[in-house]
Amino acid sequence: MGHKGDIHKLTVALPEGKCVIHHIDPETSKSIAALLDAFGIQYTGQSLPAATQTVLFELLKPKREHLSEKEREELYEEQGGKCENCASALDK
Numbered sequence: 831m832g833h834k835g836d837i838h839k840l841t842v843a844l845p846e847g848k849c850v851i852h853h854i855d856p857e858t859s860k861s862i863a864a865l866l867d868a869f870g871i872q873y874t875g876q877s878l879p880a881a882t883q884t885v886l887f888e889l890l891k892p893k894r895e896h897l898s899e900k901e902r903e904e905l906y907e908e909q910g911g912k913c914e915n916c917a918s919a920l921d922k
């Protein structure tokens with residue numbers, strides 16, 4: 831690895847788009863696959879930087895629960911019709 835003139839990737843232009851074939855080191859790809867697997871993301875031959883970025887974005891994705899009408903009602907009652915953070919009255 832790291833020799834000048836080594837082939838790192840092969841890009842083929844297809845009618846559907848670009849097909850890129852990467853050189854993958856089996857040990858590295860096993861680690862990257864394990865990292866992505868821990869986050870339920872499919873490994874498709876990404877490089878470590880690309881995989882890391884995908885994981886970062888996954889972690890930064892806001893997790894907002896969707897409440898049913900009934901759950902919303904219960905939460906409203908539970909908090910006495912007030913905002914949990916600042917205790918100001920909530921619109922229903």
Ligand SMILES: [Zn+2]
Binds near residue numbers: 913915917
């Ligand atoms: Zn508030």
